[in-house]
Amino acid sequence: MRTKTLIERLVHNDAVKEDPPEIYGWRVFALAASACFGGMLFGMDMGIIGGVLELDAFEADYNLTERTKANLSSNIVSVLQAGCFFGSLGIYILSDKLGRKPSLLISAAVATLGCIIQAAASGKYGALYTGRIIAGIGVGAASSTTPLYISENVPRAIRGGLTGIYQLFIVTGIMLAFWINYGSSLHISGRASYIVPLVIQALPALLLFGCMLLNKESPRFLAKQDRWEEATQTLCRVRNLPADHPYIQVELADIAAQLQYERELVGGASQKDLWKEMWLIKGNRNRALISIGLMVCQQMTGTNAINYYAPMIFKNLGITGDTTSLFATGIYGVVKVTACLAFLLFVADSLGRRRSLLWTSIAQGLAMFYMGLYVRIAPPDTDKPVPPAGYFALVCVFLFAGFFQFGWGPVPWIYCSEVASARLRSLNVALASATQWLFNFVVAQATPRMLKNVGNKGYGFVCSGDRRIGSEANP
Template identity: 40%
Template structure:
């Protein structure tokens, strides 16, 4: 793209190649983190994917804002932002050379010794440590259950596996949560960068801020930038300190409720006040602007990162990559749909846009309460015969019990998404040695 000059075809080609790369990274990154993370802090570690995604968006926005304000109109206005993208991409490429393959993937490839060595290295424990052995036993038990019915390799076999009871419900949950996440992510603001004839960077978000009385390109762009900072901070707080303490379902329910109320207020304000963007902002208009930030906080502390966590942890080993692929593709599909439709909705139905998205969020509440199981870590316990303490968590292998997947006739009873007492929850988690 940097060498395209006046060739639009090269720009399209670069965008296509870049899109393939971003799509692959968005699939593999949370999947890799989920497979190597201890169950007790899996939510936090997968959450860092979304935290840095938000941080990248904030940095990118302010770079573009600074360029639009200080760089004269010309090719440099798009060359510089595109060139800067080489830095994080290059760092990721360099760091990936030193990554080790996940023990679960190695075990599935029948490379048991390598799986043990890598797990021992990742946990910083000797291979014969009870924690490492316990986790390997869990991986082995999962693999043996999945392969008792014969070979399930190949795309056709994996697609059939996705259609089995106990797995197809996970696929449906993953696709639904990604769809719901996109409705919230793009319902109020979408960072879609384009260059106008005047050389200024225009976003959908300034249009929204202008609709509630925040006028002027610089003011609305600045408000958009602060919005991104708020989202990043809220995501950091939620995914580092809350997600593995209060679970997945409660934040989703509360976030949908708060987001819906914010949407309804904005819709009501626009319907009643009919702001024209002229005159002094009213208290009601200021609160409407505040509702945008309230929505950002509620969204980023709930659906923004938890959706990626859930989709990366719910699928069994045999179809984990395929399931993550489908849910990630669903997310990108709905990003496209909502991003394309939102500007037209705002233009043609006005405040009805906010009513629509608010109602979608209300519908998410019973879905999260009745359909989505909980998989947060539980209390801590000491390993017998060692000086190590573990915080109990639901391992990736235990997800079969939560979702009622019974491969080849195994009895895995569940009740209200929680493993029954007769099924002992695997006690693997982060190890803290004195």
């Protein structure tokens, strides 16, 4: 009862008032959190690699010089996104055939293998690239399946907030990775200084695997397979209600009605038929294009460029020294987690998706514009103290991170998992996830070269321009 009272204070919609308090027990939150270790896996890899690239031992083992560092860094980072792209698309077929739970187990196992290969590469680029591609396949597969699994398991009143936990786990992984890098630079020397972080990044994959062994399959997937007895048992377990409770009966009836309607509409369609259905039916096509557009705009904010290359970006703002830049990066991670948590607790299911995207587009654009303007007018001098305008530019990086978590971080994932019909939901999420990874790859490839050739002034202006486009174009 206390949990429902708290949720009613945080979530301002009619559905939560009508629901029985039992459905907001610990199981539904534990289920969402355990599945979201797939997001932490993504975030930890994102944060680990940027700091590892700046460690002296890694640069020495992999022969990263000033002349070659930009190209090699972009390749090391972006090869994971290539694996993620194919993993997010490939898992779609497995997810619909085998189920959400087996797909997440496979994702975790593949990602763990990739992390181990990376840590054992020891200066060999071939092994490092292979490990990152394999890890990417696992990370990409988890990124497609996790939001889907959560949205099909949780009560409708808190679906947005609990699906958004995926973004919270991403930024938590990023934050932990930043502090792991900082601690490694202070307390570990030699080759172990980068091997330890590369090994630790496998921890979320192991946690995901262990937790999913304990979780049940999605009741909606079980119903789709006509396994109604299992679907009922799973729903009763997650909702903490008996099978004859009116809430369970209504939810099962809703699932049955929706599945029956979709079967009558398109019949037993093949994968080819589903793709045709998505692109030839106007409503489905519009939903797919909106999902794709949201993911493109999310990546073009530049947020993952900061996540991957934060130490490098802070150095370009005048924050000198590897340890100092890694510390600033750690604070950046704390800001991201705090802002994302505030969004999920207070506004995820009450502010509205569109409004969140609109105001954060403007706020992020202004923060990036100031960063670009500062570096353009008064480029930092490493031989002089950072001026007040430079510290404000640093604050703008933190503000940018906070604004991102109130809109463009969690909302696209929530929207993509909600907008499509149940029949096309997994395909829509997979397509959106693949788009996210494709443009993540573009950003990872372009950022080191941009920082080298045009500096932060170019980076800031490009990303502030994209926020203007995003604020005008979002649905």
